[in-house]
Amino acid sequence: MISFAPQKTAAALAFDSLAAGYDDVFTNSSVGRAQRSAVWECAQNIFTPRCRLLELNCGTGEDAIHFAQQGFEVTSCDVSPAMIAQARRKALQVPAGDNIRFYVQASESIADLPARYPFAGAFSNFSGLNCVKDLDGLASSLASMLLPGSPALFCFSTRYCLWETAWYLLHADLSRGSRRWNGYHETRLGGITLPVYYPTREQIRHSFAHKFRLVGVYGIGITVPPSYVEPWIAEHPGLLRTLQKIDAAIRRLPVINTLGDHMLLHLERLHT
Ligand SMILES: C[S@@+](CC[C@H](N)C(=O)[O-])C[C@H]1O[C@@H](n2cnc3c(N)ncnc32)[C@H](O)[C@@H]1O
Structure with a gap:
């Protein structure tokens, strides 16, 4: 019998092409670290310690490892097999990765x-959910997987980013500076067009x-710049600390x- 591997989606193909360099370009950059540490600070006051956590769009597993090392039992998912391969490889090399x-x-x-x-919390960091068109459907699915009262923390790219508009206006590139404003943009990643x-x-x-109520919203990367400003801000570590x-x-x-560049939404699974 002939069996076929499932066809990869555009998102899987696009992010597969980024996986090997993702940590160098984003995770380990000074901007990436600054924005991620802000998300972790918010998360530590919201999730019940050491609970069973579901992570969507986990990428190379940086947050999964962080939460596992805090004692959480983490289940992490991503559409990109290459991202998951990177994440598994990293998790093998650190305490609590198992x-x-x-x-x-x-x-x-x-x-x-x-x-x-069921899970007692859900998490998604840095814009994976900006690739999902049907958020209503996602909400229904997640509601069926979470205990009533569970927190969900989702970090989205914003519609309006002051830094982005100012930066690209300074570079006389209004088309990039306004790319988010319509609520939809087709980007090219690894030769793939991704909505x-x-x-x-x-x-x-x-x-x-x-299925959920909105509890709070935290700005991430408000005065801390987006990742494409890395070459400049990396030269000014004191300024980054101040920001x-x-x-x-x-x-x-x-x-x-x-x-800001991102907004972190704290939602809570309704009891009904
Ligand atoms: C910008 S990366 C963020 C990765 C990771 N959460 C982090 O904080 O570094 C976005 C991730 O979302 C994943 N992704 C995009 N669309 C997805 C989808 N429809 N389902 C699951 N994962 C998706 C990508 O493969 C990629 O790993």
Whole structure:
């Protein structure tokens, strides 16, 4: 009998091509570290310690390893087999890495995950959910996998990013500076065209409202710049530290919290 490997989606093909260099380009950059540490600070006050956590769009597993080392039992998924391969390789090399189960699984079909339910928290970092068109469907699937009252922390790219607009205006490139404003943009990654969605805070709240309530929003990368500013900001580590402190002070302010590079939404699974 002939068996066929399942066809890869555009997202899988696109992110496969980034996987080998992703940690060098983003995870280990000064901007990447600054933005991720802000997400971790917010997360530590929200998830019940050492609970069973479901991670979507895990990439190379940086957050999975962080949570596993905090004592969480982590199940991490990503559509890209090459990202999952990187994540598994890293997890093998660190203490508590064996507290993580990795799966190649698209967020759109997360309810098919062959893992132990229910989870007591859900997490997605750095824009994987901007690749998902049907957030209402995702909300229904996740609701069936989470205990009532469970927190979900989702970090989306924002619709309007002050840094991005200012940076590209400075470089006389309004087309890049405004690429998110329509709520949809086709990007090219590894020769693949990938649709990326930029829902507003209100659109996300609405998509999840039948199963989740929005508890809070934290701005990530408000004065800390986006990753393409890395070559410049890496030369100014003192300034980056100052910007991190400013972000920490202002990240909960209404409106401001949606104008950074990312926004971290804290949702809670309803009891009904
Ligand atoms: C910008 S990376 C972020 C990775 C990781 N969460 C981090 O914080 O470094 C986005 C990730 O989302 C994954 N992704 C994109 N679309 C997806 C989908 N539809 N289902 C599951 N994963 C997806 C990509 O493969 C990629 O690993």
